Amino acid sequence: MSLPLAVSLGDPAGIGAEVISKSWERRRSEALPPFFVVGEIAALRAVWNGPVEAIASPEDAPACFARALPVLGVGDRCSVRPGEPDLEGARSALDSLEMAVGLTRSGAAAALVTGPVSKSQLYGIGFTHPGQTEFVAERCGVSAGKVAMMLAGPSLRTVPVTTHLALRDVAGRLSVDLIVAKGRAAIRGLQRQFGIKRPRIAVAGLNPHAGENGSLGREEIEIIAPAIDRLREEDSIVTGPHAADAMFNDKSRRLYDAALCMYHDQALIPLKALHFDEGVNITLGLPIVRTSPDHGTAFDIAGRGQADPSATIAAIRLARSCADRLAA
The missing domain is CATH 3.40.718.10 (Isopropylmalate Dehydrogenase)
Structure with a gap:
């Protein structure tokens, strides 16, 4: 039994x-x-x-x-x-x-x-x-840095890179190493606990329109894109930075297995909007x-x-x- x-x-x-x-x-x-x-x-x-x-x-x-x-x-x-x-x-x-x-x-x-x-x-x-x-x-x-919180629903999984922070503190907390660590935890978790051999990860930008080539912020250029490059060097399927306002529609969600988001509400709002009564928090790592x-x-x-x-x-x-x- x-x-x-x-x-x-x-x-x-x-x-x-x-x-x-x-x-x-x-x-x-x-x-x-x-x-x-x-x-x-x-x-x-x-x-x-x-x-x-x-x-x-x-x-x-x-x-x-x-x-x-x-x-x-x-x-x-x-x-x-x-x-x-x-x-x-x-x-x-x-x-x-x-x-x-x-x-x-x-x-x-x-x-x-x-x-x-x-x-x-x-x-x-x-x-x-x-x-x-x-x-x-x-x-x-x-260590807390080696685990990731994944929110999972029937049609969407999201992983916030930062969690319980004031919004004004998020940009200062982001780093290449942090994003890579959360990305690795998400990939391993999808492989081990969800049985997905080659997970597809979509990475959200921090700023509107993913920074608009630097005109709305440089975090995408200086932090997020280099983190994506490092994950790709490990033979991971990672795309982005994506404009967060366009990556959670039905068509876009079919293109990835989990979305790596930069802050708490960026990950939880779409999950709860779609699956408020079915959302599950699972700790990876x-x-x-x-x-x-x-x-x-x-x-x-x-x-x-x-x-x-x-x-x-x-x-x-x-x-x-x-x-x-x-x-x-």
Whole structure:
């Protein structure tokens, strides 16, 4: 029997508990593989009255998955208030993430799916990483510069070169080495986890019209084009710099397997516009498979029964398929 997937609950006051439990409810119709939750049972009980079964170890999950949602607890509080985050909940989210990463690294789980967390709440308890991606990378012994965040949907994959930066700081952070490192991570990830032998990468420019031959900025000439040349020297199929406003239409998307984008919104806006309810965040460059639904905690709708589990279902499916491909 295949190892189950580990799913960290995320912030217990967010929609993680709801979308995970709804995913389990659809396990048969969506043909989902066995998974278990790492987190507080109280968070699930606060939004769901379905069957929950506490397990002692991941190996217990497959046997009970058909009848109940398996949960590996991290220490329940007496009450959880959906939509009302607090620092205690942030500590619970971090404990869940830490345990789920450890179980996946040790080989007790086939892959890791992370629930949504609140960065502002985590920062309140001393969390120093930009996000879960960097935290997972550190726990796996990989430097943040060697991993890449890929956003994947049915018709588009994007990789941001820079992520959580103020827009005014992006140009100063870009470098040839950084773009090459993210490009390499994207290419290796597409080969190893998606089974694409010779991935095609389209690289976006930073400035409008990809700089208009230097008249609207020189980053394309001085940084992005040299990075593309280096990747091509490694026998990679890389094109660009492309004008970002013209590379995400239906016709253009058929010409590449992933778009390498210069900043956060350049990568996430087209992905979310096309696949808001199906987008998956997958971290490339790790020794383990890690995916996450591409949405946040949505505290404003937590506990109201309105959260759509589609992205979590997609993240579970992708984690399973990538893990199987790596194990083959």
